[in-house]
Amino acid sequence: MTTRVAGTDRAERYRSEVAPPPPDLDHLVDGIRERSERAFSDLHRIMADGLVSYAYGTLRDRQAAEDAVQQAFLELARTSSSFRGDGRSLRSWLYRAVRFNCLDEVRRRARHPEQPTADLPDPPTTGIEPDLGIDPELDAAMAELTERQRSIIVLKHVLGFSGAEIAGIVGTNRAAVYAAAARAERHLRRSLAPVGSAGPPASQEAEER
Amino acid sequence: MKHEHRDLADRLRSAYRIEMNSQTRRRQLAAIASAMKEAPAATPVTMPTTARWRTRLAALVAAATVFTPAAVAVAAESSLPGDPLYPVKQMTEELRAVIDPTIVARHRLDEAERMHDRDRPVTDIVVVLDEADRAITDAGDPPDLRDRWMDMTDRMDRDSRPPDQGPHRDADGDGPGGGRSDPPHDTITDGTITDQMPGTTDDGSPMTDEMPGTTDDGSPLTDGNGVTDSGGRHGHDGGTRDGHDGGSRDG
Numbered sequence A: 001m002t003t004r005v006a007g008t009d010r011a012e013r014y015r016s017e018v019a020p021p022p023p024d025l026d027h028l029v030d031g032i033r034e035r036s037e038r039a040f041s042d043l044h045r046i047m048a049d050g051l052v053s054y055a056y057g058t059l060r061d062r063q064a065a066e067d068a069v070q071q072a073f074l075e076l077a078r079t080s081s082s083f084r085g086d087g088r089s090l091r092s093w094l095y096r097a098v099r100f101n102c103l104d105e106v107r108r109r110a111r112h113p114e115q116p117t118a119d120l121p122d123p124p125t126t127g128i129e130p131d132l133g134i135d136p137e138l139d140a141a142m143a144e145l146t147e148r149q150r151s152i153i154v155l156k157h158v159l160g161f162s163g164a165e166i167a168g169i170v171g172t173n174r175a176a177v178y179a180a181a182a183r184a185e186r187h188l189r190r191s192l193a194p195v196g197s198a199g200p201p202a203s204q205e206a207e208e209r
Numbered sequence B: 001m002k003h004e005h006r007d008l009a010d011r012l013r014s015a016y017r018i019e020m021n022s023q024t025r026r027r028q029l030a031a032i033a034s035a036m037k038e039a040p041a042a043t044p045v046t047m048p049t050t051a052r053w054r055t056r057l058a059a060l061v062a063a064a065t066v067f068t069p070a071a072v073a074v075a076a077e078s079s080l081p082g083d084p085l086y087p088v089k090q091m092t093e094e095l096r097a098v099i100d101p102t103i104v105a106r107h108r109l110d111e112a113e114r115m116h117d118r119d120r121p122v123t124d125i126v127v128v129l130d131e132a133d134r135a136i137t138d139a140g141d142p143p144d145l146r147d148r149w150m151d152m153t154d155r156m157d158r159d160s161r162p163p164d165q166g167p168h169r170d171a172d173g174d175g176p177g178g179g180r181s182d183p184p185h186d187t188i189t190d191g192t193i194t195d196q197m198p199g200t201t202d203d204g205s206p207m208t209d210e211m212p213g214t215t216d217d218g219s220p221l222t223d224g225n226g227v228t229d230s231g232g233r234h235g236h237d238g239g240t241r242d243g244h245d246g247g248s249r250d251g
Helices: A002-014 A025-032 A038-058 A062-082 A089-112 A135-143 A147-158 A163-170 A176-192 A203-209 B003-015 B022-038 B048-069 B070-079 B086-097 B100-119 B122-138 B143-159 B185-186 B190-203 B205-210 B219-228 B235-246
Strands: none
Touching: A025 A038, A025 A062, A025 A089, A038 A062, A038 A147, A038 B003, A038 B022, A062 A089, A062 B022, A062 B122, A089 A147, A089 A163, A089 B122, A135 B003, A147 A163, A147 A176, A147 B003, A163 A176, A163 B003, A176 B003, B048 B086, B070 B086, B086 B100, B086 B219, B100 B143, B122 B143
């Protein structure tokens, strides 16, 4: 009994305090499998914002984020008749598909940095539209994380996913998600901390090891 | 601490929570609708017949070669996903894996490495790494393999880093951290950093789970309750993975 309470508490603590839990999709699964256009449009209506936020957090480029989402839905449209699982796995499927698209996009850009798909401004601004409530400091701190860490952070704090579901999306186990989230959060806090509060970086780093 | 945590989450949410405007929505819906018309539901996406046929052949060949280690099996050892001999490798290793599950894990890791060297698409490598992940879990999470897996996933992450899109790193983010804030170095230590996590539980205790050796599967108490909504300890590789693999990545 006590362990259960402790466990629940831990799960609660893990969950983001800000983001509401992701929406339920169970009622759409059959329609998706039967390729109902209505179900797809409902699914898109429910999921688009979350997915585009996730892609945006990963790519930090709105246009490319929207493309990644569209691509995922097109893939689903092609293959939905063979989809098995419930609403939760449908949701994870979509996020996974978006993640794959983002990874490919990022890698593509790394190889051909001279021709980005989206309208990335040339000067080293943040690469995102400036009218979106941007937090450049946060953006810079996020840029220093790995793709996986960024994914985990966005899924957890922006979209409210549980550790298990994040693990399913980023392709790892829960333990690795917890570890990566903790490390990324520590990094972000340290980067975002007001000047002086972080202390001497070298010694802090040594402490950690 | 709690307060700080909330601040970070709030900040992340206000910076990255965006919405798709109605025009984009309409455009995407139209594209989806036309994609659905183009690809009729009749197309079976489960498993192409050729693949099934090939798998059967592979089963035969594998059965034959397991007992008479012929050149085929040896050649198949070095195959990568997509190669004609790859199913043979899967079959032989399946049989051998009954004896030693780490074989599969090792194979997948080797493959991921070589695929990475050959610039195969990330999407393909991620699938192989997922399989490695499962195999390592099945093998009881041996630390050496888990470390290798971590290194490998980090290598992938590193490659996937955007080519310095943000403002200069040392503008603000780099202040605290110096060398640390450079992920290429950071990632190498990734496997070992996990060793020190239990001492750094400032962010929430579940991290103790991830000590190599006391994996999430090894500590059912914390794991099972840690994420109660998971619907079982293999929630992540049951529904979600199957959903995806069975879906688009099959062909």
